[in-house]
Amino acid sequence: MEIKVPAKAGTMESNDIYIMIQPNDEGGIQLDLESIVMAQFGKQIKETILATLEELDVKDAHIIAKDRGALDYTIRARIETAVKRAI
Amino acid sequence: MKNVLGREIPESIQGYGTVKPFKGAFESLGNVEKKSVQLRSIVPGESKILSSIREAMEKCNIKDGMTISFHHHLRNGDYVLNMVLEEVANMGLKDIKVAASSIFPIHAPLVEHMRNGTVTGIYANYMSGPVAEAISRGELKNPAIMHTHGGRARAIQAGDLKIDIAFIASPTCDSYGNINGVQGPAACGSLGYAIPDALYADKTVAITDNLVPYPASPIEITQEYIDYIVEVDSIGDPKGIVSGTTRITRDPVGLKIAKMTSQVIEASGLLKDGFSFQTGAGGTSLAVAAYVKELMKEKEIVGSFAAGGITGYIVDMFEEGLFKSLFDVQCFDLKAVESYRDNKNHQGMSASMYGNPHNKGAVVNNLDVMILGATEIDTDFNVNVTTGSNGMIMGGSGGHSDTAAGAKLSIVVTQLMRGRLPIIVDSVTTVTTPGESIDVLVTERGIAVNPQRQDLIEKLKDTNLPVMTIEELKEMAEEMTGIPEKIQLDDKIVAVVEYRDGTVIDVVRKIKD
Amino acid sequence: MERLRRTMLFMPGNNPSMLQSAGILGADSVILDLEDAVSITEKDSARILVRNAIKNINFYDTEVVVRINPLSSGFGIKDIEEVARVKPDALMVAKATEEDISTVCGMLEKIEEEEGFEKGSIKLFPLIETAYGIENISSIIASSYRVIGVLLGAEDLTADLGIKRTREGEEIFYARNKVASVCRAYKISAIDTPFADMDDIEGFKKDIQKAKSLGLTGKAAINPRQIDTIHEIFAPSLEEIDYAKRVMKATEEAKKEGIGVFSLDGKMVDAPIIARAEDILKNARLAGLL
Numbered sequence: 001m002e003i004k005v006p007a008k009a010g011t012m013e014s015n016d017i018y019i020m021i022q023p024n025d026e027g028g029i030q031l032d033l034e035s036i037v038m039a040q041f042g043k044q045i046k047e048t049i050l051a052t053l054e055e056l057d058v059k060d061a062h063i064i065a066k067d068r069g070a071l072d073y074t075i076r077a078r079i080e081t082a083v084k085r086a087i
Numbered sequence: 088m089k090n091v092l093g094r095e096i097p098e099s100i101q102g103y104g105t106v107k108p109f110k111g112a113f114e115s116l117g118n119v120e121k122k123s124v125q126l127r128s129i130v131p132g133e134s135k136i137l138s139s140i141r142e143a144m145e146k147c148n149i150k151d152g153m154t155i156s157f158h159h160h161l162r163n164g165d166y167v168l169n170m171v172l173e174e175v176a177n178m179g180l181k182d183i184k185v186a187a188s189s190i191f192p193i194h195a196p197l198v199e200h201m202r203n204g205t206v207t208g209i210y211a212n213y214m215s216g217p218v219a220e221a222i223s224r225g226e227l228k229n230p231a232i233m234h235t236h237g238g239r240a241r242a243i244q245a246g247d248l249k250i251d252i253a254f255i256a257s258p259t260c261d262s263y264g265n266i267n268g269v270q271g272p273a274a275c276g277s278l279g280y281a282i283p284d285a286l287y288a289d290k291t292v293a294i295t296d297n298l299v300p301y302p303a304s305p306i307e308i309t310q311e312y313i314d315y316i317v318e319v320d321s322i323g324d325p326k327g328i329v330s331g332t333t334r335i336t337r338d339p340v341g342l343k344i345a346k347m348t349s350q351v352i353e354a355s356g357l358l359k360d361g362f363s364f365q366t367g368a369g370g371t372s373l374a375v376a377a378y379v380k381e382l383m384k385e386k387e388i389v390g391s392f393a394a395g396g397i398t399g400y401i402v403d404m405f406e407e408g409l410f411k412s413l414f415d416v417q418c419f420d421l422k423a424v425e426s427y428r429d430n431k432n433h434q435g436m437s438a439s440m441y442g443n444p445h446n447k448g449a450v451v452n453n454l455d456v457m458i459l460g461a462t463e464i465d466t467d468f469n470v471n472v473t474t475g476s477n478g479m480i481m482g483g484s485g486g487h488s489d490t491a492a493g494a495k496l497s498i499v500v501t502q503l504m505r506g507r508l509p510i511i512v513d514s515v516t517t518v519t520t521p522g523e524s525i526d527v528l529v530t531e532r533g534i535a536v537n538p539q540r541q542d543l544i545e546k547l548k549d550t551n552l553p554v555m556t557i558e559e560l561k562e563m564a565e566e567m568t569g570i571p572e573k574i575q576l577d578d579k580i581v582a583v584v585e586y587r588d589g590t591v592i593d594v595v596r597k598i599k600d
Numbered sequence: 601m602e603r604l605r606r607t608m609l610f611m612p613g614n615n616p617s618m619l620q621s622a623g624i625l626g627a628d629s630v631i632l633d634l635e636d637a638v639s640i641t642e643k644d645s646a647r648i649l650v651r652n653a654i655k656n657i658n659f660y661d662t663e664v665v666v667r668i669n670p671l672s673s674g675f676g677i678k679d680i681e682e683v684a685r686v687k688p689d690a691l692m693v694a695k696a697t698e699e700d701i702s703t704v705c706g707m708l709e710k711i712e713e714e715e716g717f718e719k720g721s722i723k724l725f726p727l728i729e730t731a732y733g734i735e736n737i738s739s740i741i742a743s744s745y746r747v748i749g750v751l752l753g754a755e756d757l758t759a760d761l762g763i764k765r766t767r768e769g770e771e772i773f774y775a776r777n778k779v780a781s782v783c784r785a786y787k788i789s790a791i792d793t794p795f796a797d798m799d800d801i802e803g804f805k806k807d808i809q810k811a812k813s814l815g816l817t818g819k820a821a822i823n824p825r826q827i828d829t830i831h832e833i834f835a836p837s838l839e840e841i842d843y844a845k846r847v848m849k850a851t852e853e854a855k856k857e858g859i860g861v862f863s864l865d866g867k868m869v870d871a872p873i874i875a876r877a878e879d880i881l882k883n884a885r886l887a888g889l890l
Contacts, residue, residue, distance in 0.1 A: 009645050014506055015617040037507045039477055040571035069506025071567055073656035074616040074649065081645040339824035340621050531624050551888060567620070567657075 003061045007085035010070075010078035017045075017070035019082040024062040029053060035067035048072050052079040061086075092469060092518055094593045102208070102229030103583050109592040112492045112524055116588060119445045122246030125289055127314070135264050135316045140174045140294070143315045144252070147290040149175070152182045153251040154208075156288060158281035159189035160256065160417050161273060164327025167256040167294050169196050170319065176205045184208035186250055188239060188280040188438070189485070192216030193327060201227045210248060212236050213483035222581050223479045225597040231480075231582040233473060233595075236416070237442020237449060237489035238587035240283040244439060247589055253288035255281050255313075256322045260295035261303035264313025268418075269305065269428035271297030273323040276418025276427045277397075278307050282437035285312040296322045305428075307435060329420050335377055335400070336370030340531045344500050345374030347552060348458065348529045353382055354550050355496050355543060357455045362390040364410075365490055366458035368398050368419045371500050375458050376400055383409045394441070394450050395486060397423040397433075405433065414450050416441045416486075442489030444587045451486075451493025459487055459525075461499045463515040466557050468522030468537050470499060471515035473584060476508050478576050478598045484519045488587050491524035496543075503530040509564035509571065511557060516574070517584060518593040533560050575599050603663060604628050604886040605749060605789045606818045606834040607827050612637035613666075614646035616653075623659035625824040626831075630659070633667045634679050635694050643675045647682045654686040665725055667692040671700050680704060684711045684722055690748060695756070696726035696733065701743035708746065720746060729753030730760045734775050737782045749789030751820060752779045757793075767803050769810065780815030794820040801829075808833040835887050836880045844877035844884075851877075 006022040024030050035045055045067055052075070053061065063079075070078070088098055090108035099105050107115070129135070137143045149155075155175070157168045168187055173196070175183055183206050185197070190209070195217040200206040202221075207228035212235060214222070222231050234242060242248035255278075258271040268278040273296060285291050285308050293308075298318045336342060352358055352375075364379065366372040377400070383390065384407075393401045394414035399422030405413050406426070413433045418424045426433045442451050451457075462482065463471040470491075475481045491497040501510050510530070526543060528535045535557035536544045547554045577597035586592040609627035611618045613634045622630045632653070638646040650666060666688045669675035672695075680691065684707070691708075693700055701724060708722050724746040728737055734757065741747045754772045758765040765771065776792065783790035792811035795804045808830055811819055819830050836844070847864060851874055854862040862869055884890045 013615070013617070015620060016615075037571070039574045041507055041569065043572065044569050069508070070616060071507060071620065071656075072569065073652040077645070077649040077652040081648050084644065084648075337825075339625050342825065343624060343626065531621070 001056055001058050001083060001087050003058060003086045005086055007082050009081035009085060012066060012068055014068050015070055015074065016068050017075050017078050018066040019078045020064040021082040021086050022062050024060045027060050030062045032064045033067065036069055045075060048075045049079055052076045056080060056083050058083055090591065092521060092592065094518060096591055096594055100230060100580055100583060107590045109586050109590040112521055115590050116444055119245060121244050122287065124287055135313065136262060137315050137317050140171055140317050143292045143317050144174060144178065146315060147252045147292065149180060149252060151180055154184040154186055154249060156186040156250040156253045156284045158256065158278065158284060159187060160268060160275040160278055160280060161323035161328050163191040163193045164324035165191065165193060165256060166321060166323050167254055168194055171254050172197060172200050176200055181205060182207045186210040186248060188212050190214035190218045194218050198226065210234060211483060212239050213485045215481050219480040223598050225579055225581050227581065230580050233483050233582050233584045235442065235484040235488045235587040236280065236438050236486045237444060237451065238585055238589065240437065240439035240443040241445045241587065242589060243283040243287045244443065244445065250284055250288035252290045252292060253284035255285060255291060255293045255308065257293040257295040258322065259297045259299055259303055260293045260316055261299050261301045263301045264293055264310040264316055265303040265306040266293055266308040267303055267305050268307060269424060273321065273325060273328065274424050275328050276424040277415040277435045279416030279436055279441060280438045282308060283439050290314045292317060294319055294322055296320060334370060335373045340502055341371040342374055343531045344502065344529055345371055346378050347534060348375045348498055348500050349378030349382055350550060350552055351498060351527055351529060351534060351547065352379060352456055354546050356546065357496055358382060358388060360389050362388060363453060363455045364390060364393050365395040365454055367460060368396055369460055372458045372460065373398065373400050375500060376404065380404050380409060394454065399423055402426040442486055442587065449493065451490045454490060454494035456496045456498065457490040457494035459491060459497060459499045461501045461510060463510055463512050464499055464528055465512050465515045466561060468525040468557065469515050469518045470520040470525060471517045473517040473519045474595055476516060478516055478574050480582060480595060488520040488524065491520045492587065497525050498527045498529055499525055500529050503532050503560065503564045504568055507568050509561065509568050511561040511564060517595050519584065521592065528557060530560060532563055535560050604883065605791065607821050607830045608665065608751065608791055608818065609821045609824060609827065610637065613650045614638050614642050616649065619649065619653040620657060623657065623662045626827050627662060627821060629663035629665055631665045631667050631692055635667050635669050643669065647679055651682050651686050654688055663689045665690040665692050667694060670694045671703060680707050684708055685715055687717055687722060690723035690725050692725040692727055692751065694727050695729055696740055698736065698739050698743040701726055701740055701747065705744035705746055722746065723748040725749050725751060727751045727753050728779060729756035734778055737778060741782065741786050741788065747788060749791055750779055750783055751791040752776065752793045754793035769807060776811060776814045776816060784815060789818060790816045792816040792819040794822045796822065798823055798825065804829060805833065835889060836884045840880050841884050841889060844880040847873060847877035848881065
């Protein structure tokens with residue numbers, strides 16, 4: 001799926017994640033992640049985001065994610081929502 | 088070396104000295120000695136009132152390297168510690184050790200004193216805010232020493248913590264040094280934590296903003312322990328004195344935990360006439376009290392006493408006749424202050440009477456049920472309330488280890504996860520309280536009983552409470568959160584966690600930025 | 601599976617914290633709400649979040665119902681497409697008409713076949729909240745074999761009737777009777793409208809008692825703190841259980857002795873009394889009181 005317009009999903013409330021997605025002119029996935037559990041879960045959150053993008057067949061995008069302790073199901077849901085809003 | 092809990096601790100720590108390793112909750116007690124106190128007699132005609140903190144320090148012969156102490160009843164509204172240290176810095180003193188029973192965000196100016204070498208050592212039972220963070224980052228020269236409330240009293244009494252000058256924030260003080268905490272603009276109630284300092288410090292200075300004619304009434308700390316008195320404009324902000332957490336939670340998950348906890352207490356068989364109880368001031372702990380209250384009323388049970396830091400909520404139970412007496416080491420709100428002032432069955436206790444393990448019996452030894460919190464708990468039931476899961480200091484035992492060791496039934500109440508962080512881990516970041524003192528863990532998704540309490544496991548079998556192993560609970564959380572990665576810490580030791588008997592239960596290492 | 605449905609707890613569909621704790625709050629059913637609790641701009645995100653939550657979160661024994669948007673809104677159809685594929689226990693259809701129920705039923709037939717679910721495994725819960733709904737409740741229920749209960753929505757209903765909603769609830773007396781009577785006829789759950797004022801505990805208790813006395817079988821909750829009170833009132837009382845046990849025992853004995861009609865405490869025991877006793881004991885068993 002091609003990211004055509006900037007879009008947002010999620011909230012900054014606890015257990016949620018706020019996602020901003022926009023086209024990436026340089027190509028590929030650029031992910032800027034902030035998380036309150038970066039030390040313990042940063043790697044897993046990144047993997048979840050990248051896996052979700054791959055499932056949605058998104059190849060080029062710039063993603064800014066601000067995580068407030070979201071579980072994987074929420075991360076996947078917010079990425080999917082942001083992508084669907086951006087195509 | 089490893090202590091009995093398997094914590095890796097050096098045999099000697101620079102800036103601390105030789106380590107006596109923790110051996111078990113009651114393994115290092117027995118015959119003990121109290122230190123003797125040097126004092127200067129005051130003769131008729133001498134005045135104790137001085138014009139400034141500076142003058143008091145000069146009269147006390149303050150010198151580089153000395154230890155000065157503070158108590159924390161004014162909590163995050165305390166002005167006294169900052170006031171005194173500002174003067175210490177102005178005098179150009181170096182290498183001062185600060186023994187504050189607790190340190191709060193308001194004490195942020197202490198960070199600068201640490202950086203410039205004015206203060207090189209800190210003793211505290213609890214610390215949160217900028218000072219705790221600076222210590223975690225390695226900005227204090229020597230490792231901080233973290234005590235328990237009872238352990239601090241023990242350390243002072245045994246001479247392990249020698250106080251050169253104690254500064255007593257005094258809501259009311261008369262002209263000859265009789266102090267109480269129930270009158271004056273900064274009334275805070277019981278002064279229980281200040282009592283060991285007053286009794287054992289070489290010099291004791293009362294700092295007050297309510298100097299009254301002799302004699303004050305009531306008297307909590309008596310004139311015989313006070314060398315000097317200094318009057319200041321204000322010793323503290325009443326708004327910061329009242330703890331912000333003394334409301335029953337409205338969070339449905341917290342309420343569910345509280346309700347299950349009350350059912351555990353009921354099933355334990357301890358809930359009968361003469362019942363004794365202590366709970367913290369956190370929202371979930373107070374909700375436990377609310378459910379226990381309902382059960383006591385329903386079964387017409389009259390308890391013996393409630394103890395600890397006292398909240399208005401516990402006062403309500405007391406006034407409704409559910410407890411015959413209260414033992415109060417600090418008041419958490421104005422309602423508690425008023426009750427402590429007006430009701431003779433609302434009794435004060437010193438930190439030593441409360442939890443000192445060297446005593447001929449502390450109040451914690453008579454507790455039936457204690458409700459405790461946890462930042463982390465491991466599968467051996469060891470509890471961390473000292474550091475956050477990122478390794479940063481954000482608390483400390485306070486009375487946690489003391490009450491857990493004393494109570495017949497110590498219950499840790501916590502959500503199974505906080506945000507994405509699971510609370511049950513293989514090994515806690517820092518051990519505050521040993522697992523042998525913890526009997527039950529109650530979370531919203533299940534209850535785990537320490538396997539050493541088979542009797543309790545049997546009793547809970549007759550209920551429909553969701554009892555499982557702590558490992559099962561841990562897996563349940565990790566199914567939702569995933570398994571957290573271990574955090575990386577520096578090797579440098581920034582704090583030594585002393586168990587109540589003075590042995591080292593764990594160390595805190597510097598966080599990596 | 602036979603289950604109690606004393607409480608159905610509404611949970612906003614776009615809130616991860618609430619969804620995660622939905623299964624542990626003690627409600628018999630939770631209603632994950634895609635309708636009123638979700639703003640018009642977040643319908644898409646709530647739908648996806650609820651779908652993922654059902655797939656991944658353990659709700660334990662709690663029945664999971666999803667309230668979808670009205671079909672007329674355009675969101676409703678999308679809700680079904682997304683959410684039915686993770687097999688919630690039931691869908692709640694807002695402002696349901698006969699046509700809506702049969703449309704949803706038809707869509708579910710197709711989805712169940714595509715996903716390999718057992719036919720009819722996803723149930724339906726019409727929300728009766730219009731005058732039309734009240735007057736046609738019987739034919740709405742009859743529009744699909746999937747209907748397992750009805751929720752009475754008093755706020756929208758009184759608005760539709762052009763009357764004021766009051767604390768005492770006299771204005772919904774007829775609606776409650778109608779819902780209770782028709783649902784009992786179909787042997788499905790009759791769930792009462794929620795009570796909004798969290799501070800009026802006495803009013804809340806009276807409201808629950810009224811619903812129970814009119815024959816409704818459960819009540820919707822909008823706050824987890826309402827659950828215990830509803831359960832207490834809807835649970836058979838210890839006296840009721842005790843009496844029911846004695847009725848059953850006397851019935852056994854009478855049967856053994858070949859007596860057709862007998863009396864207990866000076867009152868004749870006949871078939872309706874025995875049926876009521878059986879019903880009480882069944883509910884007590886489901887509530888864990890036996």
